[in-house]
Amino acid sequence: MLSVEEARRRILAGLAPVSAEMVALSDAWNRVLAAPVIARLTQPPADVSAMDGYALRAADAAAGARLRVVGAAPAGRPFDGTLKWGEAVRLFTGSVIPAGADTVLLQEDAEPDAETVMVREQPAPGQHIRRQGQDFSVGDTLLAPGLRLGARDIGLAAAANHPWLTVHRRPVLAILATGDEISMPGEPIGNGGIVSSNSHALAALVRAHGGTPVLLPVAADRVDEIAAAAAGARADLLVTTGGASVGDHDLVQAGLTKAGFALDFWKIAMRPGKPMMHGYLGGTPVLGLPGNPVSAFVCATLFLLPAIARLAGLAVTGPATETAVLGVAVRANDHRADHLRATLARSDSGALVVTPFVRQDSALLRALAEADALVLRAPHAPALEAGSSVEIIRLHDLGV
């Protein structure tokens, strides 16, 4: 059986970022840049005032001097003359400093009348001036490919005059649920049947991580039906789930094989997570998740989310982990990496405390929904006392 790390390495090795598309700036939030954003203008475009006040020559402006106000230059309407000896121009935040001026007298330090202004305190040369290009200049690379665009990045791209951005298109993930017992929510449920939950949860995860989910019609437990459904998928990654009714993945694997599937591996030394399958159907990578909802989720967290990130153009090698302190003792682990569902809390001293649920039954969807984190237990990890440090994966941060 493969280790979790080796399995993830092999899955990621078979994936490349999807191609690019152009989107309007207003649609680009949370997308991943595929081309650099290079400044198309200089910011500030000229030397501008950082405050409301008066542009003048510092040498003219001893305390008590009275200068002639020869104009005003609101932001966007620069004064087009040149300031001469003994003159001042009214300015506002963002106003271009007129030619000939070399400093800004603060409004608070000025005493204006109808046509002149009296200097209360002599300004230093260059004071309250934001220099041309202080933020960025034409040709500067402002944002690099591989960045997931946050709101501030959108603001920066706007300021650099980009109405369109080149981003990776959203990876398309086809989701194939199988099983005679599966109904969709709101549809008739057979005797002994259950309502599909995995495919909906997985579709939401795909959305949360910037992909486009395609829910393939549920395939009955027949090899030819599974083969046809898989062969018809047009996706950057095909995700299967279930097939439990005749013993885990046997039927899904048989169906995929009929469609031309090349298996890479199907066993990982982990818990929960019965056999998880990986391989290729033609050029399409395939992840075969367990049918058990909790197992499917843990496998999705460990393998599917990094896969989506890689497809989306992000430099990701695995889920982000952090350290927390155990709220209770845990037993020694066996040979399989374990992933305990747990709650998080802050202790009085501010420490992050993680407490695994007493019941780790992998059929309990409701307990899964209430978990804040997974506690990572390596193969053969020793028993730990309460208060020991452990690595965790936070679930809420993943949109999970």
Added chain:
Amino acid sequence: MLSVEEARRRILAGLAPVSAEMVALSDAWNRVLAAPVIARLTQPPADVSAMDGYALRAADAAAGARLRVVGAAPAGRPFDGTLKWGEAVRLFTGSVIPAGADTVLLQEDAEPDAETVMVREQPAPGQHIRRQGQDFSVGDTLLAPGLRLGARDIGLAAAANHPWLTVHRRPVLAILATGDEISMPGEPIGNGGIVSSNSHALAALVRAHGGTPVLLPVAADRVDEIAAAAAGARADLLVTTGGASVGDHDLVQAGLTKAGFALDFWKIAMRPGKPMMHGYLGGTPVLGLPGNPVSAFVCATLFLLPAIARLAGLAVTGPATETAVLGVAVRANDHRADHLRATLARSDSGALVVTPFVRQDSALLRALAEADALVLRAPHAPALEAGSSVEIIRLHDLGV
């Protein structure tokens, strides 16, 4: 001047969650529940097998006993007879336990031939059976109003047979940028003009927090134009930005007043953040953000994001903070709450270290985009050495 906390309290006090709508389960990820999700079925729907194996009576199944296999019950196709003495039924994970059976013999502990199965190890009564309703039962409240739906919640709602969910509609936020010098990206830029960045960054923030942004046409620096633009907005919250060309908010405030604006307050003891305005235009709450991009962002983080959360139906009183360790010394603070832009890193010992930028110039969009966090400095906070603990707000977590 108001404190940050008092200002936020007053802003939030004027906001109520927006009304509800029904959305398809597949559109419900990240929406906020407005009605509880109550289980419409019981999960598991009957006692089911947790493993592949054989249903039988524990009393019949001493080690070495040979039982007659009278049928098979794949998941979704229950065995409809009643198990009699000496009989077994082939089962798979999720199969309904047939009437008369009281335990499951693991496949690994069974030795089958054409018509019978030999017991290798006697199973305990009730073993490997998941009881009816072990996860949830009809009528259980599974998800409560006010929850932002994660992927696991979507899975749980699906399993509970909900094809539709009742969620708060997305709050509509109208964004009004003003200023003669403002162009939209890609449009002609006047002499001394700049490209709007605030409104695009704010629109992205609104999206990131689950709202729908409406970008009103940029209003020129004229009272009547601002009044007309504001009066025409149909929104749950009107956000203005800019108006810097004639001295901060004076013109925006004058324009709004002409449209019937009732001012609540317009000064907060904070930095960055020149006057930030709050009030009501008819029944519409209004937030007037500074025109300076960094000031606008800090104000949005402190006031706008909690406002969107309140409108969206979440129980939020302010941005989430956490504790970090200063990487450098900071000076004593004056009477205004300060919000230092800073980077985050992990020390060798795993501590979260926050290092404010040397230049805190509020005109630097590029430095803002590179910040990981804001360091919160209360009014009159004393000077601190490197290594001291401070409260921070993480920016990436906010979609910022």
